[in-house]
Amino acid sequence: MSPLPPLKALQAFDALGRTGSLALAAADLGVTPGAISQQLRKLEAAVSARLVEQAGRGLRLTPLGATYHAQIRQGFAAFAEAATILRDATADVIVLSCLTTVLGKWIGRRMRDWTELDAQARVSLVGSDAEPDLSQGAVDLRIYYGGRLHPPHRAELFVDHIVPVCAPALIEGHRLSGPEDILRFPLLHIVWDPRFGANPGWTEWGRLIGARPPPANLTYGLSGSAIDAALAGQGFVLGQLAFIGPELETGKLVIPFDLRLPLPEPYYLAWNPDSLRKTGARAFHRWLLGEGRAQGLVSATPL
Incomplete structure (x- = not known):
């Protein structure tokens, strides 16, 4: 049955x-x-x-x-x-696959910059945490995290950093005299899929400031979901700087103390060289690498 x-x-x-x-x-x-x-x-x-x-x-x-x-x-x-991936693979469409949060919180937010550079190239963005087989031709480029995969054609994009952030309303009326005061607020924890290895969390950040954080209040499996919770005033999150740039610029999230930790491994861009024959694909490939280099500098530079 x-x-x-x-x-x-x-x-x-x-x-x-x-x-x-x-x-x-x-x-x-x-x-x-x-x-x-x-x-x-x-x-x-x-x-x-x-x-x-x-x-x-x-x-x-x-x-x-x-x-x-x-x-x-x-x-x-x-x-x-x-079905969309298969249709695009047989057409002159560049298919970029990304980790779900990378698509929603990083590269997806930058695509207008690309379309202003090349309005003719057709790009399809696919968010998936499953790793595609680039040799099959259904996906042309892939943004992924960590060195556990070794595709024949790949380049490092950037190493991201995490930093404690919250909505301004969370700390309004509270005096934070030092970074240890952050630990008095609800802490939003992120636990990655084991495939990606262990991510630095509040325990590691606590060591950075010589303090021991309390147990997890809330745990999220996706960084994007935890960031959204912080935006809603639910607590502090160790946000990846690549994922919170617009929110910091607009003041929707704030960094009371800029004490950041690097992620253990970089993000990578992998590609199928045959796919670079598609219209605009080589230029798109170069643009992605440039965006990665720029993000690496932003993530590593204190505000």
Whole structure:
């Protein structure tokens, strides 16, 4: 027996979750509302859980169903992204794959600078923590962290640094006389995926100032999520300078004491040399390396 429910049943459930209506879900998939209802019953039987309930004349997701839908939506989104990668690989589109937070908090924010340099080159940005096989041709360039991978064509981009930052409102009305005062506030901890090795955290920063931080208040698996929590005033985070530049410039985040630690390893750019034949690819490759060098200087230079 397959551990996965029938695909058609999952598609029907996803359509209902996306559209919020039995009729709209049916129209989305090009079937009748009765067919959607039948697939929903099959899905509930397969997972032995009640996922939908009556809402007037229609259906809506139960709380458990909403939780389940949020998870399978990620799967269907991954299918769509995979189709996009394959389509772009066969076209004259430069496909850059990045770690999720690197895309959202670093290079994605700089792409306007690139498009102003070359408005003709077509670039597709893909955020993924899974390492692609560049030799297959579906991805042209990859930004990744650490020296555990040894692709034949790679170059160091930059070594990033971390520094304690918070939203100004968190410390408003509080007098911070020294860096150890930071430890009196909620501390947001980041724990990386073990594949990337151990990241320096509050324990290491505490050693830098000769103090012992309290246990973790909140722990995040993504640096970007922890930074967003700090922006919301939830506590101090050891933010990577590459990921918080705009927030520091606008004052949304502040650095009470500029005591920073370098990450153990650099970020790298890897590429498939055959892909550099695409329109604008060599220039894009050079631009990425230049952005990396510039970021390395910013991250290492005290404010």
